[in-house]
Amino acid sequence: MSINSSPTLLQRWSRPLAIAALFLAGLSSVHAQTPKRGGTLTVIAQPEPVILTAALSTSSPTGIFSTNVFDGLIEYDNAFHLKPGLAVKWAFSPDGKTLTLNLRQGVKWHDGKPFTSADVKWTLENVWKKYHPRNQALFANAESVDTPDDYTVIVHFSKPSLAVLSSLNSNGAQVLPKHLYEGTDILNNPYNNKPVGTGPFIFRKWVKGDYILLERNPDYWDKGKPYLDKVIYRVIPDGGARTAALEKGEVQYAPLSPVPARDAQRLAKLPTLKVDTKGYEWLSPWLFLDINNERPQLKDARVRQALYLAIDRNAYNRVVWSGFGKPAVSPVVSTLTEFFEPNVPQYPYDVAKANALLDQAGYKAGANGTRFKLTIDYLPYGDEFLRSAEFIKQAFKRIGIDADIRNQDTPTYTRRIYGDRDYDVTIQWYAGFSDPQVGVTREYQSDSIGKNIPFTNGSGYRNAQVDQWIREAQASGDQAERVKLFKQFQRQVQTDLPSLPLLELHFFTVHSADLNDTVSGVDQVYGSFKNVWYTDPSKHP
Numbered sequence: 001m002s003i004n005s006s007p008t009l010l011q012r013w014s015r016p017l018a019i020a021a022l023f024l025a026g027l028s029s030v031h032a033q034t035p036k037r038g039g040t041l042t043v044i045a046q047p048e049p050v051i052l053t054a055a056l057s058t059s060s061p062t063g064i065f066s067t068n069v070f071d072g073l074i075e076y077d078n079a080f081h082l083k084p085g086l087a088v089k090w091a092f093s094p095d096g097k098t099l100t101l102n103l104r105q106g107v108k109w110h111d112g113k114p115f116t117s118a119d120v121k122w123t124l125e126n127v128w129k130k131y132h133p134r135n136q137a138l139f140a141n142a143e144s145v146d147t148p149d150d151y152t153v154i155v156h157f158s159k160p161s162l163a164v165l166s167s168l169n170s171n172g173a174q175v176l177p178k179h180l181y182e183g184t185d186i187l188n189n190p191y192n193n194k195p196v197g198t199g200p201f202i203f204r205k206w207v208k209g210d211y212i213l214l215e216r217n218p219d220y221w222d223k224g225k226p227y228l229d230k231v232i233y234r235v236i237p238d239g240g241a242r243t244a245a246l247e248k249g250e251v252q253y254a255p256l257s258p259v260p261a262r263d264a265q266r267l268a269k270l271p272t273l274k275v276d277t278k279g280y281e282w283l284s285p286w287l288f289l290d291i292n293n294e295r296p297q298l299k300d301a302r303v304r305q306a307l308y309l310a311i312d313r314n315a316y317n318r319v320v321w322s323g324f325g326k327p328a329v330s331p332v333v334s335t336l337t338e339f340f341e342p343n344v345p346q347y348p349y350d351v352a353k354a355n356a357l358l359d360q361a362g363y364k365a366g367a368n369g370t371r372f373k374l375t376i377d378y379l380p381y382g383d384e385f386l387r388s389a390e391f392i393k394q395a396f397k398r399i400g401i402d403a404d405i406r407n408q409d410t411p412t413y414t415r416r417i418y419g420d421r422d423y424d425v426t427i428q429w430y431a432g433f434s435d436p437q438v439g440v441t442r443e444y445q446s447d448s449i450g451k452n453i454p455f456t457n458g459s460g461y462r463n464a465q466v467d468q469w470i471r472e473a474q475a476s477g478d479q480a481e482r483v484k485l486f487k488q489f490q491r492q493v494q495t496d497l498p499s500l501p502l503l504e505l506h507f508f509t510v511h512s513a514d515l516n517d518t519v520s521g522v523d524q525v526y527g528s529f530k531n532v533w534y535t536d537p538s539k540h541p
Helices: 009-013 015-030 060-066 117-128 162-167 239-248 261-267 301-309 313-319 351-360 383-397 410-420 464-475 479-496
Strands: 040-044 074-076 082-084 087-092 098-103 142-149 152-157 201-207 211-216 230-234 273-276 285-291 325-327 372-378 401-406 425-431 499-505 509-512
Touching: 040 239, 082 087, 087 162, 098 117, 117 142, 117 152, 239 261, 261 273, 285 301, 301 351, 301 499, 313 325, 313 383, 313 499, 372 383, 372 410, 383 401, 383 425, 464 479
Parallel strands: 040 230, 372 401, 372 425
Antiparallel strands: 074 082, 087 098, 098 152, 142 152, 201 211, 211 230, 273 509, 285 425, 285 499, 325 499
């Protein structure tokens, strides 16, 4: 089947959103202006990336940065349609087992070497299948890759792999230059932190703890783009300082809810700034409380149910996230209408029931009212995560659980959760993306436990039936069968509760009012700035 002419997996679940996006696009085209060349865009990077290559890390700071240095094989527009990137055509065979990609000719890496099919083949075989947290599963059934010429890639799968086209953009499947990586220690290759890509901007400098500098690629294949001269990523750890930098015009773009939501409401009223929630649709983000299922008290499902019942998710959304979210009932967000299963076990706020479950589990309150103690770790990505920990600490106190909050930097945090597994509970968010196989099942599949692969199964959850359903969904060429399996999966994991879905997050971006075309696709937060331009570039030298 030709994917260029057939509805994609993305399109099938996104019709209402696509219609709205097309309507908005139509309105904006009425007032279309000619983009202007020049200017420097200053972006908030919070927290600072640990690595600058998304082929080896799915962290959001890395994704926000590296997609300006690297192109994707395909792109997504505002209606979830696939657009050419480094690949100009793509098609699956009728049985869904062979994917042919026809690559763009004349593209060069930033060091002047030609981009060819050999780069795609090498990256798939040596990076995506071995190291990438999501692509290990997504390309698990890729048996071989043929490159009959420099511009054709043919991927042969042992089983149908329909979800692949949901993640072939720059963030989902970033291609690395074979000539700089082959024969090296890939995870410690110096080009991971001085990346050489094919994208619209060229990496120039990383002053750790301060800023990262990119400059316009004058030989970019998308002629005339990018419009900006430079992009600077500034590291500003303090939330108040980030708010002030935006307000003063020192920073012109800040994604992924960069300031406290209450500040965003105030900033949105300023004539010099805009707050936008578009460009996150591809992410399908959900926030959850991950639980170490191997801890003695937390092995009991009744205890995990009690923790869930003790958290008032409506109040949590209102108090901590200022309404920039929606209480979750499943790890698959409700906007993924094709896959979402609403008929899962429900755990509405009920302190009395939570206390009764803890009594049944044998954890009676002591003379001081305490049953046991826990430590809460939180993803160090901003104020809302710390405030989340404080909110949940108070929720646990109402059911006799005394909690301490632990703070740490990102490398320490990821090693603690995914390597050492030295934690009790943690507040985390994952992008579910447009298909559960891409972003959701990694949290529940058991084969990644303890391997220090960030943003995979941190709970230690093992369920042979769930693993089997995941494998069957990965291998099925029947979309209806895949939907059925993923709905069974949701019902089971919401019964076992290895982790607790709390909110479907509604991230926002704060940007200067004179910055144009900041959203060109549903994955914009992980897209490039090649279409972005200033109304008056001279004001941003």
